[in-house]
Amino acid sequence: MSEAFERAMAAFEPACLPLAVGFSGGADSTALLAACAARWPGQVIAFHVHHGLQAAADDFERQCAQVCERLGVPLVTHRVDARHAPGDSPEDAARRARYDAYAAMAQADGARPAVSSIALGHHADDQIETLLLALSRGAGMPGLAAMPAHAVRNGLNVHRPLLAVPAADIRDWLAQQQLPWIEDPSNADARYTRNRIRAVLLPALADAFPQFRATFARSIGHAAQAQQLLGELAAQDLAVVGEPPQIRPLQALSRARQANVLRQWLMQAHGCAPSAAQLDQLLDQVRACTTRGHRIRLKVGAGFAERRGERLHWYNAPPSLKTLL
Structure with missing residues (x-):
């Protein structure tokens, strides 16, 4: 069941080394960090963002430090205030704070070498959830294209090598490696739309359309290609207007x-x-x-x-x- 994970990691080529890995301590980032550390020993750094939104945040940081020590990977932690403003989405506020923190960690001075590439553990289920959220909001082509496998944000090359890997495959691989991970209690909070999609819609889709991850991924790929063409056309028109x-x-x-x-x-x-x-x-x-x-x-x-x-x-x-x- 972990073949998809191993294939994805074998195909992953970061823009440059050293490579940072966004490390929350959850299953996805733990597997990504362990696989990257094994493939590029001494060239991987874990970036952990302490959001300060849960009482267990300090425990998360301690467990991340223990895993990094076991893997022989240096850990860099950045604390942020990820509280959302009234009317703002808590998930969006936390995501913005996280990406800003990654950029700050990459640019920080210190003994470690400069970092310009980061890998994130978003997987196939995350990609489907992103698409369904976009559909629920009536999004246009950028939303339907979901998350790109590679992008540049805040001066960082952002890689998502696991977008074709189901969450279950990642956990199977972790179990084989006997690596612990954190189960974030907020992932079960039904107040968040993404959690309801994960708990209700994905199992229903799997029951009705067993191959939905692969077919939805193809649609996302078509949307991403169409969005690229729209961007190229816009650049041509912008040169005229x-x-x-x-x-x-x-x-x-x-x-x-x-x-x-x-x-x-x-x-x-x-x-x-x-x-x-x-x-x-x-x-x-x-x-x-x-x-x-x-x-x-x-x-x-x-x-x-x-x-x-x-x-x-x-x-x-x-x-x-x-x-x-």
């Missing part, structure tokens, strides 16, 4: 291409992801912009899109203004 976009060249594009290039510009230049409703409103205003006096000022993401002369600009709302929105 300019940055910030000129309204007249923008109007010459089809509505679908306008939406595509504006998403690219907003995310690339401002880290802003507009909602579907906001983007539709913006496109309507771009179409109606036929005179010099036509004003555009719309809420888009955390800020505003505004017409200035013949170009469309975006600016972030100052904190005092955000409280009034």
